Amino acid sequence: MVDNKQQWKAWLYLSPAIILLLVFTVWPIINTVRMAFLDGYKGLEAAGGATFSFGVQNFVKVVKYQKFLQCLGNTALMCVLTVPISTLLALFIAVCLNSIKALQKPLQTIFFLPYVTNTIAIGMVFAAMFNIVGSFIGTQNELISNAGIINNIITFFGGSNVNWINTGSSYAANIAVMVVYIVWNALPFKILILLGGLQSVNKQYYExxxxxxxxRARTFWRITVPLLSPMIAYVVITGFIGGFKEYSSVIGIFGQSMGPANDAGRLNTMVGFIYDALSSNNQGRASAAALILFGIILVVTLINLYVSKKRVHY
Amino acid sequence: MADNIKVMKEKDISKVTRRAKTGGVVAKVLTYAFLVFMAIVVLFPFYWMINSSLKSIEEYRMSTPTFWPQHVMWSxxxxxxxxxxxxxxxxxxxxxxxxxxxxxxxxxxxxxxxxxxxxxxxxxxxxxxxxxxxxxxxxxxxxxxxxxxxxxxxxxxxxxxxxxxxxxxxxxxxxxxxxxxxxxxxxxxxxxxxxxxxxxxxxxxxxxxxxxxxxxxxxxxxxxxxxxxxxxxxxxxxxxxxxxxxxxxxxxxxxxxxxxxxxxxxxxxxxxxxxxxxxxxxxxxxxxxxxxxxxxx
CATH class of the missing domain: 1.10.3720.10 (MetI-like)
Structure with missing residues (x-):
């Protein structure tokens, strides 16, 4: 009897969560797969009574679409650049933090600060640091597009001004800004995890x-890195997963045009592509792209797990 | 023979510890320099945000930026x-x-x-x-x-x-x-x-x-x-x-x-x-x- 009562109670307590999950999680999974495999599916036309035939045309179209390839390329490039850079940098910072006593706590606090920020808000600050839009020297008419504190620092060390994000900027410069911002954003979490790992490492190995x-170099590569390898694998995997979903950081730097003013959409990402397709009511295309994104994340994660299985020492 | 080895050992150990000590100081300085530099990199955008938010639009647009607003514009x-x-x-x-x-x-x-x-x-x-x-x-x-x-x-x-x-x-x-x-x-x-x-x-x-x-x-x-x-x-x-x-x-x-x-x-x-x-x-x-x-x- 008690058992039955528990059953009844359990489902009662779980009912709000289950109902919401059925509507907003389970149904979307089914429906997204359905829409992806209905050729040229559009929500508005479907509501008007149109029918669509089953097929893989959405996937074929998406993969052949130049814009999609550009989004995929941007996303993959940012991932491949930022994950190793942020992981290595976070590793060095964590090892350094672990080796000092004085100032350890305040520095640790500072390094965690970027975690608690609004991606879009601080992205706008980075944009202002790289290039002030429409700045002038002296008079209102002398507009220049490559002023900004970063350029001042570069010229101070003898370099020349770079147009980072404004009209006429190069793709390489755009990507460089994105990499700097994404790494800055990614550091706190990675430092937190790696430092936590370091603090639980047995001191005897070092003695x-x-x-x-x-x-020191040998100790680092032969002791620290292998002992930390589970945490390194963890931050690399979560880094790749997050990296393939990059979107807000591009909005933060470039605004909704997702690129410099003369080339909107140049830095668009996979997630951006999905939302663009959704906004133009191409649910079939958006679903196909979302499934491709899921597939990519799955494959990259499996590769990561496979590699770490061979390399990680538990 | 045994004495010889012992002497050599002591010599080596003292050499190693001396090297470790001087190396230790240099490494400490480098460690702190690196950490402080990275801390500045992390904090700089926040400083720049506040600095920029208090400038007049003319001052903000100057190609040689000021590190603190000439006129603080709370407005x-x-x-x-x-x-x-x-x-x-x-x-x-x-x-x-x-x-x-x-x-x-x-x-x-x-x-x-x-x-x-x-x-x-x-x-x-x-x-x-x-x-x-x-x-x-x-x-x-x-x-x-x-x-x-x-x-x-x-x-x-x-x-x-x-x-x-x-x-x-x-x-x-x-x-x-x-x-x-x-x-x-x-x-x-x-x-x-x-x-x-x-x-x-x-x-x-x-x-x-x-x-x-x-x-x-x-x-x-x-x-x-x-x-x-x-x-x-x-x-x-x-x-x-x-x-x-x-x-x-x-x-x-x-x-x-x-x-x-x-x-x-x-x-x-x-x-x-x-x-x-x-x-x-x-x-x-x-x-x-x-x-x-x-x-x-």
Whole structure:
């Protein structure tokens, strides 16, 4: 009897969660797959009574679409650049933080600060640091598009001004800005995880290395990195997953045009492509792209897991 | 022979330790230099945000920037409030944040309790199924949900910003793990005493898992504060727009189509301020939450 009562109660307590999940999670999974495999599916036409035939045309169209390939390329490029850079940088910072005593806590606090920020808001600050739009020297008419504090620092060290994000800027410069911002944003989480890992490492390994007179570099690559490998694998995998979903950071830097004013959409990403398709009522195309994104994330994660299985020492 | 070896050993050891000592000082200096440099890199955007937000537009545009405004323009902040309608945006965000956090907590606590304490058929399969949904990127849900909320007539309401995201599988998981650590004997004792489930939850489970609940609350509030994509898609009217959406709109354009950047930076600073306060006072709860998730917001 008690058992039955528990059953009844359990489902009662779970009912709000289950109802919401059925509507907003389970049904979308089914429906997205359905729409992706209905050729040229459009929500408005479907509401008007149009029928669509089953097929893989959405996928074929998306993959052949130049814009999609550009979005895929941008996303993959940002991922491939930012994940290793942020992981290595976070690793060095974590190792350094772990090796000091004075100032450790305040520095740790500072390094965590970017985590608690609004991606779009701080992206706008980065945009202002790289290039002030419409700045002038002296008079209102002398508009220049490559002023900004970063350029001042570059010229201070003898370099020349770069047009980072304004009209006429190069793709490489755009990507460089994105990489800097994404790495800045990604550091806190990675430092947090890696430092946590370091603090639980057994000190005996280091004492043994010291007795053997092992060099610092060798200690780092032969002891620290292998011992931390589970955490490194974790931040790399979550980094790739997050990286393939990059979107807000581009909005933060470039605004809704997703690129410099003369080339809107140049830095569009996979997620951006899905939303564009959705806004233009191409649900079939959006669903196909979302499934492709899911597939890519799945494959990249599996590759990561496979590699880490061979390399990670538990 | 043995003596010889001993002497050599001592010599080597002293050499090694001496090298380690001088190397140690250099390494210490380099370590601190690197860390301080990186700390400056991390902090610089915040300084630049405040610096820019207090400048006049002419000073802001100077190609040789000033490191502190010549005339501190507090008026940029009131200007930001006026042109971007920040007051309304703040209000909307707070309404959505508070309501969705409270409802979400109720759902999370009840679900976590059922999974942690009650026995029912299909419990393990259901729980595994829930965890599996965490792997799917949110964009996949959005496409259908956009149509669903449209059919429900929820466009441009608070409901559309609150209801679709009330259930977080991750929070249920987090709280369930915490509930499991509380000995079951307490529950059985409460049952013998005739205490109701709700009272037991309220008097025992929730107080004992308060740190996790606080973590969830903060992360959920931050999520509302930082959400951008979904609100822009479904509630972009002036009455329901959320704060992040107001920043990247056209509000800061003047009559000539030029952006008032100092006012925009002031708005950015105003949006960042609550997050900064949360960070200063509640950092440890945020860290507790994120070190287990890797999810932002």
């Amino acid at each position: 043994a290395a010291k007795v053997d007179g092992t060099s | 940029n902040y009131s200007e930001a409030f006026r042109v971007a309608n920040l007051g309304r945006l703040f209000l909307n965000t707070v309404i959505v944040g508070v309501v969705s956090t409270i409802l979400s907590l109720i759902i999370t606590v009840l679900s976590a309790f059922a999974f942690a304490r009650l026995q029912f058929k299909g419990k393990n399969i259901l729980f595994a199924g829930l965890l599996a949904t965490m792997m799917i990127p949110g964009e996949l849900f959005t496409i259908t949900n956009y149509g669903t909320v449209n059919d429900l007539g929820w466009m441009n309401t608070y409901t559309v910003l609150i209801v679709p995201f009330l259930v977080s599988v991750f929070y249920i998981y987090l709280l369930r793990q915490n509930f499991l650590q509380i000995p079951n004997e307490l529950y059985l004792a409460a049952k013998v005493d005739g205490t109701s489930d709700i009272k037991y939850l309220w008097k025992v489970m929730i107080p004992l898992s308060l740190p996790t609940i606080i973590s969830i609350t903060i992360l959920k509030m931050m999520g509302a504060w930082n959400s951008y994509i979904w609100p822009r898609l479904v509630a972009n009217d002036d009455l329901h727009k959320l704060i992040t959406n107001g920043l990247r709109g056209t509000a800061f354009l003047d009559e000539a189509g030029e952006t008032n950047y100092p006012a925009q930076m002031a708005a950015v600073a105003l949006v960042s301020l609550p997050l900064f306060l949360v960070f200063v006072f509640l950092r440890k709860y945020i860290i507790r939450g994120v070190s287990r998730s890797g999810i932002k917001g």
